[in-house]
Amino acid sequence: MNPRTMTARTSSGCFLGGIANLLMPIALHAQPLHFNDSSAWSEEHWRFEGLEAQHLLFTITVQGDTAIQGQLYKRLRRQGTATIAPLLGDPPPPPVTLAIDAYAGALRADSAEGRWWVVLPGEGDPRLLYDFNLAVGDTLSGTYGDCAAAPIVTSIDASWFNGRAHRRFVLSGGRYLIEGIGASSGLFGYLCQLFEEYGCLQAYTQGDAHWAVLGCGPLTTAMPDDPRDGKAARAFPNPTAGSVTVPGLRPGQRAAVHDIAGRCLATVRVDGHGSIDLGMLPAGTYLLLPLTASGRQAPLRVVKQ
Numbered sequence: 001m002n003p004r005t006m007t008a009r010t011s012s013g014c015f016l017g018g019i020a021n022l023l024m025p026i027a028l029h030a031q032p033l034h035f036n037d038s039s040a041w042s043e044e045h046w047r048f049e050g051l052e053a054q055h056l057l058f059t060i061t062v063q064g065d066t067a068i069q070g071q072l073y074k075r076l077r078r079q080g081t082a083t084i085a086p087l088l089g090d091p092p093p094p095p096v097t098l099a100i101d102a103y104a105g106a107l108r109a110d111s112a113e114g115r116w117w118v119v120l121p122g123e124g125d126p127r128l129l130y131d132f133n134l135a136v137g138d139t140l141s142g143t144y145g146d147c148a149a150a151p152i153v154t155s156i157d158a159s160w161f162n163g164r165a166h167r168r169f170v171l172s173g174g175r176y177l178i179e180g181i182g183a184s185s186g187l188f189g190y191l192c193q194l195f196e197e198y199g200c201l202q203a204y205t206q207g208d209a210h211w212a213v214l215g216c217g218p219l220t221t222a223m224p225d226d227p228r229d230g231k232a233a234r235a236f237p238n239p240t241a242g243s244v245t246v247p248g249l250r251p252g253q254r255a256a257v258h259d260i261a262g263r264c265l266a267t268v269r270v271d272g273h274g275s276i277d278l279g280m281l282p283a284g285t286y287l288l289l290p291l292t293a294s295g296r297q298a299p300l301r302v303v304k305q
Contacts, residue, residue: 035062035074035107035109035206036062036074036206037062037063037064037074038062038205038206038207039061039062039204039205039206040059040060040061040062040204040205040206041059041060041181041182041186041187041201041203041204042058042059042201042202042203042204042205043056043057043058043059043060043186043187043199043200043201043202044056044057044186044199044200044202045058045186045198045199045200046198046199051086051087051088052084052085052086052087053084053085053087054082054083054084054085055082055083055085056080056081056082056083056100057080057081058078058079058080058081058082058100059078059079059080060076060077060078060104060187061076061077061079062074062075062076062107063075063076063077066106068106068119068124068126069124071108071126072108073106073107073108073119074106074107074108075103075106076103076104076105076106076107076187077101077102077103077104078100078101078102078103078104079100079101080099080100081097081098081099081100082097082098082100083095083096083097083098084096084097084098102121103121104121105118105119105120105121105188106118106119107129108126113133114131114132114133114179115128115130115131115132115133116128116129116130116182117129118188118191120188120191127191129182129187129188129190129191130177130182130183130190132167132169132177132179134153134156134169134177135153135156136153136154136155136156137152137153138152138153139151139152139153140152140153140171140190151171151172151173151175151190152171152172153169153170153171154170154171154172155170156168156169156170157170158258158287159178159218159219160287165258165264165287165289166178166179166180166181167179168219174216175189175216178219181201181204181211181219182201183201184200184201184213184216184217184219185199185200185201185216186199186200186201187201189201200213200216201213201216204219234246234247234300235288235300235302238301238302238303239302239303239304239305240278240302240303240304240305241279241304241305242277242278242279243271243275243276243277243278243279244275244276244278244288244302245273245274245275245276246270246274246276246288246290246300248290249270249274249276249290250270250274251270251271251272251273251274252269252270253269253270253290253291254267254268254269254270254290254291255267255268255269255270255276255288255289255290255291256288256289256291257278257281257286257287257288257289258286258287258288258289259284259286259287267291276288278302278304281304282304283304283305284303284304285301285302285303285304286301286302286303286304287300287301287302288300288301288302
């Protein structure tokens with residue numbers, strides 16, 4: 001499970017060369033998948049089974065490698081609580097909370113394509129969990145088990161976390177997939193397991209970094225340089241017909257240029273006047289990411305006229 005990277009990349013994650021590369025054909029590959037022994041998903045689920053309701057709060061953690069049918073997987077473990085509430089009675093019996101601590105399955109990535117496979121407990125064959133090779137208009141029907149809703153990809157944009165852009169596949173019904181994490185409904189949300197009525201990813205952790213999903217909404221970063229904290233730098237003029245200036249950037253400092261889908265197109269440098277020349281870009285909306293040693297600078301949205 002070696003992470004895949006873009007070809008001809010610098011250590012910053014962008015292609016070598018200047019702004020002229022924006023006008024050249026480029027070969028893009030999926031971003032590296034983000035699960036390792038420090039990854040964890042915190043989820044909330046509601047289930048209704050017969051005459052009882054179950055409220056589950058748990059974290060799925062990656063716990064080392066395991067081999068299944070000659071392939072290397074990551075072992076998953078689910079830990080948390082399940083509160084079981086009977087629905088009948090006058091009054092109904094009080095809810096009972098039980099501990100959850102069990103093997104949750106095994107996860108692997110394709111070596112050549114942006115897909116995740118899962119082997120669930122009690123099953124021997126892998127099932128396609130997430131496919132990040134989707135295009136606008138594609139349906140998820142048949143990809144995620146016996147899911148009857150058949151959501152359709154309505155748009156693809158970028159989610160930013162850990163200083164990088166990851167594709168976000170917005171689906172009909174308001175949910176989404178984020179390349180490198182999975183679905184807003186949780187790790188197994190689109191497998192449509194029996195009787196499960198509602199699931200939501202609450203948080204995602206990798207190493208010391210932590211991201212949260214509020215109400216199954218957009219992924220938000222819990223880092224100090226969150227662009228919504230009101231302290232993010234601003235590019236001006238914006239829109240621009242040519243150059244933009246970003247306060248705080250030094251002459252010679254580099255910045256990455258991404259398209260709105262999160263693809264890294266090129267690196268550019270700040271000139272001696274503190275400006276970045278975008279004059280060779282076609283008209284459209286771009287994301288400008290100043291490159292810093294920490295890699296945690298917030299992206300700037302720039303409109304090129």
